[in-house]
Amino acid sequence: MPTREHLEGQWREWRHAHVARMFRPYGWTSLVAQYWLEAGGRDVTFEMLPGTWSVEDGRIMFTPPASGPNLSVNGEYPTAPIEIIPGRNQTYGHGRSVPVYFGVMEVETILRSNHEGQPLYGIRVRDPLKAMRPEDAGVTAFDYDPAWRIPGFYTPTELTDFEAETVEAGVRESTPRIGTFTFEHKGRSYTLVLIGKQTATGIQPVAHIRDRTSGPITYGAGRVIELQFADEKNTRIDWIDFNYAVALPCAFTNFVTCPVAPPENHLDFEVLAGEKRPAKDVARTMTYKAGENSAS
Incomplete structure (x- = not known):
């Protein structure tokens, strides 16, 4: 396992880039x-x-x-x-x-x-x-803790499109599922459903979780964690690092359709790692009204 200094240094660089990407002019x-x-x-x-x-x-x-x-x-x-x-x-x-x-x-x-x-x-x-500024949104995170970098194993499945409920009432979003990731925490085994985001460089495995911090400490609709394949064939994932958990875009804007975390990914413990709840709340109002702009 890499040293704490290495892991924390890599996380700091990634954290800076993530915040900059979220709050850039067309972010x-x-x-x-x-x-x-x-x-x-x-x-x-x-x-x-x-x-x-x-x-x-x-x-x-x-x-x-x-x-x-x-x-x-x-x-x-x-x-x-x-x-x-x-x-x-x-x-x-x-x-x-x-x-x-x-x-x-x-x-x-x-x-x-x-x-x-x-x-x-x-x-x-x-x-x-x-575009909002990070300081106006009040974006903060827990300090890096290597204890939240937890080993586990990936079980690939055939890619299937799942129509997930979203924070926008009446709207569903297709989330391609690619398999599961299993890990242990305090002697118990947990299995998360993973989605596969299409990116310019290929499939990015992502876990969308809710835990006992969701709401009072972290964003209520859950957080997402990007995982990393450990081989060129995309058949292995060796770790989940909860320090990389970040709020969904719907924590910062009303004009999105963030999926709701699948029930399988509701964790019964506190994940005291990753991004905290933004200080500024977004007033959730719906933008979709069924039948409003359909064929007459």
Whole structure:
């Protein structure tokens, strides 16, 4: 096992990079709007965006206005209807989408589903001038403790898409499950369900947990921990390090669809490691209303 000094030094560098990424100009805290379209929605207007928006054959289409301000799509102003491709994710940066701006604001689209399994299409707006600062959010963490770096073993399974409930009532998000990670704590065995985030460099295994600190000490909707594969074939994970637990983006903004932690990942002990609850609370209000922007 590496020395404490090595582990703590690596964690400090990672912690700095994580906070910087969360609070960068177009990071999660810059979100200022989240709009929804349902299948067949046509010629819908949104308060903060120009033109009209539609869903055609499962594609999110933007129709520019006849005159006035326009979107910039991959460096050009469109003159005809154009698809705004989902996939530009500010945390992981993958997908076929291209940069879309409206003035200083960045625009992205996302795919979700409702409780009936029907597709939902989201449009998000990020304003770098409204991005929160770490000191304003009151982001802190426990000191690094190597006792929370716990060995265990990974059991891969066939990748399956699971439609998880989210903090946005009526909206589900697909979370690809890739296997389980089993570890021991104080003589008891625990098995966590792992999801596999698609990233620019491949699959990133993630555990979404709740524990007895969730709410009073850490973020109430739970925290996520990125784990690391120990081999090139992605068949081994040797450790879970709870010092790397961080709050979900919904701790900092209302305009997200963070999944709810699966029941299997509710731990019956306090995880006194990782990121603490932000000092500033976000007032949770819903952005989706069923049937509001669907086919007429």
